[in-house]
Amino acid sequence: MIKKVLFVLTAFVFVFTTVGIGLALEKGNKRKGKYTYRKVYNACFERGEVASKTPPISPADKTQAEWTALFESADFKEFGCQDEWKELSDQAVTDIYTYMHDHAADSPTPAKCK
Helix, strand or coil: CHHHHHHHHHHHHHHHHHHHHHHHCCCCCHHHHHHHHHHHHHHHHHHCCCCCCCCCCCHHHCCHHHHHHHHHHCCCHHHCCHHHHHHCCHHHHHHHHHHHHHCCCCCCCCCCCC
């Protein structure tokens, strides 16, 4: 009897832990993130705020920890184009974060060009 109760409790802990970890590691779509990131700078260029459509910051410019800290603080002044960043949805920001984080300098697949 005690073995059954212990087995059921272990199963519950495993299920809830697995679900909790899955929710905590919410990731966006890195392909959409790359597209959205470039779209932000295209709109900013058309408005005349920047001199180039090419984003000034590449994912490989920072490490994964630095990208995590930057996006957790939600301080996007470093990127410029504040009007466009303010208009982005939470999902779009998550997608951009995923793109930046997954192609950071210390990632298995760092971005090789801008």
